[in-house]
Amino acid sequence: MDGVVKVAVSGALGSMGKFTCAAVLQDAGLALVAAVDPRYAETDDSFPDYCPHFVTVESALGAVEVDVLVDFTQPAVVLANVLAALQRRVAPVVGTTGLSDESLSRIAAECRRQDTPTFVAPNFALGAILMMQFAREAAQHLDACEIVELHHTGKLDAPSGTAKRTAGLVEEEWGKRSHQAQVPVHSVRLPGLVAHQEVIFGGLGETLTIRHDSLSRESFMPGVVLAVKRVRNLQGLVVGLENII
């Protein structure tokens, strides 16, 4: 396994975790060495067949050698998982959304203490990164903006991490030309949706809508695989896929 990145996935039985395990298994440069999910304690689900299963990150990291931990879990548990990885100098790649600024500060401090990097992306889809870049450009010219983010009913946090980040980028751009205003965000949760966002700018007699749709969770996988391969070359905490593509 020389040169192959050893990957553990936490949240392995979740929607994103399943796609992540499959993407890691399909990439010759990556090896799936552990799948972590507390639901293994209460199910005979054998997914994925090709690596040992664990109910906690600590037990996985204590049992197998891991280079990178990919976390797609829940806002309430992600910080503990990331800190457990950093304490063993395993580099986390975090897709779980809902991390507070305070939690991000704690992660950044632990990265420094353990001399181990962490990568966090509110959105791993390339199209979503472009949507944010285009919104930023539009904000240089248009003074009114609202965001509508639409997700499946299982999403626990609202507004989405992507919507908060897009709003922040637009406000930052406005701030550069002394336009002080906030971007309202509207959250929709409906069955049938995956992950969608509209950034709507209003001007004099016109609107501009920038829309991104993740139609399948597969849309996130190229970004996840890229982050797994790049994370160990980063310094400290890095937030946002745009920083590594």
Ligand SMILES: NC(=O)c1ccc[n+]([C@@H]2O[C@H](COP(=O)([O-])OP(=O)(O)OC[C@H]3O[C@@H](n4cnc5c(N)ncnc54)[C@H](O)[C@@H]3O)[C@@H](O)[C@H]2O)c1
């Ligand atoms: N960054 C992105 O591009 C992106 C894209 C889609 C979803 N997400 C986020 O990813 C997260 C997961 O989404 P999902 O749809 O897969 O959710 P899900 O509910 O389907 O899966 C979450 C899984 O985490 C497991 N889990 C709970 N506690 C755990 C723990 N302590 N350790 C390990 N596993 C644990 C659960 O049992 C469950 O199987 C959410 O925060 C969601 O917003 C991010």
